[in-house]
Amino acid sequence: MPNRFPLDVPGLEDEFERIEIRRSARRKKTVSAEIVGDVLVVSIPERLSRAEEHEWVTTMAARMAQRKKKDRLNASGELQGKARELADRYVDGVSAADIAWVPTQKSRWGSCSPDDRTIRLSLELTMYPMWVREYVIVHELAHLLVPDHSDAFWAIVNRYPLTERARGFLIAKGMEEGD
Numbered sequence: 001m002p003n004r005f006p007l008d009v010p011g012l013e014d015e016f017e018r019i020e021i022r023r024s025a026r027r028k029k030t031v032s033a034e035i036v037g038d039v040l041v042v043s044i045p046e047r048l049s050r051a052e053e054h055e056w057v058t059t060m061a062a063r064m065a066q067r068k069k070k071d072r073l074n075a076s077g078e079l080q081g082k083a084r085e086l087a088d089r090y091v092d093g094v095s096a097a098d099i100a101w102v103p104t105q106k107s108r109w110g111s112c113s114p115d116d117r118t119i120r121l122s123l124e125l126t127m128y129p130m131w132v133r134e135y136v137i138v139h140e141l142a143h144l145l146v147p148d149h150s151d152a153f154w155a156i157v158n159r160y161p162l163t164e165r166a167r168g169f170l171i172a173k174g175m176e177e178g179d
C-alpha cells in the first residue's frame with residue numbers, strides 16, 4: 001500500500017484517512033491538532049516555514065496517532081479480556097479495578113498502583129511479541145498480590161512459562177517497569 005502521508009510516523013495510516021493542514025494568520029505561536037472523524041486537522045501559524053511545518057505536523061501526527069490507537073485499543077476490551085485470562089491461569093484469578101494502555105513512555109513498560117488496583121501499560125508494548133505483553137501483564141497483575149519484587153512475587157510470575165525469555169527481551173530493549 002502506498003504511503004498516503006509524506007511523513008515518517010509509524011501506524012499513521014491505520015488511524016487516519018488524511019491530514020488537513022490549516023495555516024492561520026491569527027495564530028502567532030501555537031500549533032494544535034484535533035481529530036475530526038478520520039481526518040487529522042493540524043492548525044499552524046501562517047509564518048512557519050515549510051521545514052517547520054513538516055517538523056510540527058510530524059510531531060502532532062505521531063502524538064495524535066498514538067492517542068487514537070490508545071483509545072481504540074482501550075475501547076475494544078481486548079486488554080481487559082487478556083488480563084482476566086492470564087489472571088485465571090497464572091495469578092490466582094486476581095483482578096485489577098482498571099487496566100489500560102497509556103501513551104508510550106520512553107523506557108517504561110508500565111506500572112501498577114496496588115492502592116487503587118490500577119494497571120497502566122505503555123503502548124510501546126503493542127509493537128512487541130504477544131508473549132512479551134503477556135509477561136508484562138502477569139508481572140503487573142502479580143503486584144496486586146505482592147507489591148515488591150520478593151521471592152514470593154517471582155514465584156507467582158515464574159508460573160508464566162516465558163518469563164525468563166521476556167525479561168531478557170525487555171532488558172535488550174532497555175525497557176524497565178515504572179513505579
Ligand SMILES: [Zn+2]
Nearest residue numbers: 139143149177
Ligand atoms: Zn514489578
